[in-house]
Amino acid sequence: MTISTISKPHERLAEILAGEMEAVNTLIRTRMASEHAPRIPEVTAHLVEAGGKRLRPMLTLAAARLFGYGGDHHIRLAATVEFIHTATLLHDDVVDESAQRRGRPTANLLWDNKSSVLVGDYLFSRSFQLMVETGSLRVLDILANASATIAEGEVLQMTAATDLRTDESVYLQVVRGKTAALFSAATEVGGVIAGASEEQVRALFAYGDALGIAFQIADDLLDYQGDSKTTGKNVGDDFRERKLTLPVIKAVAQATPDERAFWERTIEKGRQQDGDLDLALNLMRKYGTLEETRTDALAWAAKAKTALTALPDHELRDLLGDLADYVVSRLS
């Protein structure tokens, strides 16, 4: 591993938390298994084992360790958070794949839809069992509320994504549901199970919330200006899929009547033609909305770092601060 690789904060987190993450992985594998329905681990294995960054479970472990937690419930909660994340991805597949194939999915896709819905439900129920095992009603309350925010955000996104009336406050609600609610629940429950004070739990919430928002805004911005080699996405995917994200919302808010007609045609009605992406980018440049969006992402990252000041001085606290810098470091 090169110096520059190891210096990424999520990789340093993974190194410090390696032993506990191993326990989390073992628990995930054990609880995915189904005596009665062997298809379940088949469907989930590629998602859970694919080796994503595992950011959410590491947030839970780090929060618990910050307060010197000596028990093992943080392992259960880290697995819980990863199960919820995986279940959400499975259900998103149904929603997104259907849209991409324009109403004509293959039989294979439908089989996947069935599996995605039902195996997602199975993972939710498994996560529910795991969190009950901690015996903490406070933890259950946090995760129940996070689940409601996630589900509500997903429904809101479905209706708001192509509606030009969607403003920055609606965007923020969608982002909280899509990303920030599980980040903040992940850090909160880690602190709660470790006996953090009310003020510290509030700080953990504020950190996870702001980190998640910074992360999602950065993601939405990179869709318009990222390097496809790094991001794995093509520039303008969100535009083509008619998703109203922050750079567009800011441009729509200042649009002339002609510009508004352009957004209505391309986003609301989805009648796109060659050259529309360039026109859209020109409008975003005209109003400086890409730069404004970058400023917003940096502000949320700064807010995340500020929240950390209420937490104990600790190597992991510094790493969480580096992580906040890192999620916006890709923004030019």
Place this chain on the structure above:
Amino acid sequence: MTISTISKPHERLAEILAGEMEAVNTLIRTRMASEHAPRIPEVTAHLVEAGGKRLRPMLTLAAARLFGYGGDHHIRLAATVEFIHTATLLHDDVVDESAQRRGRPTANLLWDNKSSVLVGDYLFSRSFQLMVETGSLRVLDILANASATIAEGEVLQMTAATDLRTDESVYLQVVRGKTAALFSAATEVGGVIAGASEEQVRALFAYGDALGIAFQIADDLLDYQGDSKTTGKNVGDDFRERKLTLPVIKAVAQATPDERAFWERTIEKGRQQDGDLDLALNLMRKYGTLEETRTDALAWAAKAKTALTALPDHELRDLLGDLADYVVSRLS
């Protein structure tokens, strides 16, 4: 209302529990509402308001009342149970509708799929918040385990329904997931919240479990011999949809090689032709499997009634006994 109508036990239950059911309905309407996503009540209203029998929430209320419960958590739990039931129906829609349309759903159907998945998730999360409000870890444990049984049963059904190796024990697991797990959780949590003894809680579980199994076996049998005016289904729907239910499983178990080839063609491969339903019915009559299935349903109903003997002598206990008789009374 005529005498014969009012004598149906679920209608008498509804009459006795009318005040509490009104409170349950109010709570359901309040908790379905979403400030941020008005589409949610739109999608759920027709399901929740359509006026099904509301058997599951009534089971919870009745179980709590049997033990003279004076609090209001049973209202929350009854709403919880109805939310879980509705969420399951929404997710089943995705799974079933997709299959029926043979891989070519309309755009409208896909929009429904999106709504069904996400609004189902929203209702699950709302039910989760409601149960946490009771503050009872025991209740949470029961509902977490029931959720896992339901989800596992659904996945198992997806793979087992057209597989001729499916035997009676697999069928029973599917039925527990599909129906009995929520019935038994409904009665159990009613008793737990009312402070029933361990023995009584076990009896409530046994009653709900056996009632749910009797109910589902009766439903599967009526598919082959019911009056379509009463059942709202056409005779043989399950056969045409290649669902292995108990009367067929029993016939497959005794099939000659030729008969087995028939079942392989019609159920496993789904290559059905005119006259196949009659042939299938003849095979079921040959081995007396419709009669055997009826005997099984009656035995489960009897088991449900036996479980009630461990519960306090009470008007509602007698009604629960009548209910067990009623679910199998339609079987000729």
